[in-house]
Amino acid sequence: MRFWKYSTPQNFYPAAKKIAAVFFVLALCFGIPGLYIGFFVAPTDHQQGEAYRIIFIHVPAAWMSMFIYVVMAFWAAVGLILNTRLSSMLAQALAPTGALMTFLALWTGAFWGRPTWGTWWVWDARLTSELVLLFLYVGFIALRASIEDPRRADKASAILAIVGVVNVPIIYFSVKWWNTLHQGASVSLTKAPSMASDMLLGMLLMALSFWMYSIAVSMLRVRKIIRDRERNSGWLNN
């Protein structure tokens, strides 16, 4: 199989539809058992009661908000360096989903913070750097929208995306570097997770579901972008 064949919008367009269908199914395959475990298997938390069940969407949304940004910046950089249109289109397609995940991380965080910390919002390093991430996504989308020529918009927004990557490790390590109200990581690559195994399983299944969902909607969006940007090229109409 010639992989590079799919690096043109024309060939990627039909493939993206198939990828979207597969990943929507995968999102359900992880999401349904994830929610079942989250609500019907995982026990009540001895400190937070049932309020902790927000974790099953809060942590996946927060992880995806950071991960999508890195992937978006990667494709933006590839588009900038290799001048490949599809790469820039992928970056463009990821931004709204990344912004949505960031919004959900902040929103569910506020709804979790209120009953457990007694406040919806606090200007600590974790929350503030996550808010900056939302502004970076919105800035990326707005910058694109303000430039009429899509190829120039690709280049300008790529610079913004690449510079903004520095914020991602700041978010991730903020709970270590500064004294934050937000708790430290319960799950990391270097030590055993500090939570009950059913809670952890539910959370990981939901994280996989969010990941698969993000891929699926990004594929649908890249199709929309291709339809928009290639509408005058002729191949779409036949």
Added chain:
Amino acid sequence: MEWGSLQNFIDMGGYGLYVWGSYLVTLFAIAIEIFSLREK
């Protein structure tokens, strides 16, 4: 996890507003995103 009744499930041990306020907004956001990307 045994909830006993639907009322208990909705009540979420007194945290219903916060739990469902998170889940419903997430569901709503996902619905909007998928709807906005539908192909005619």
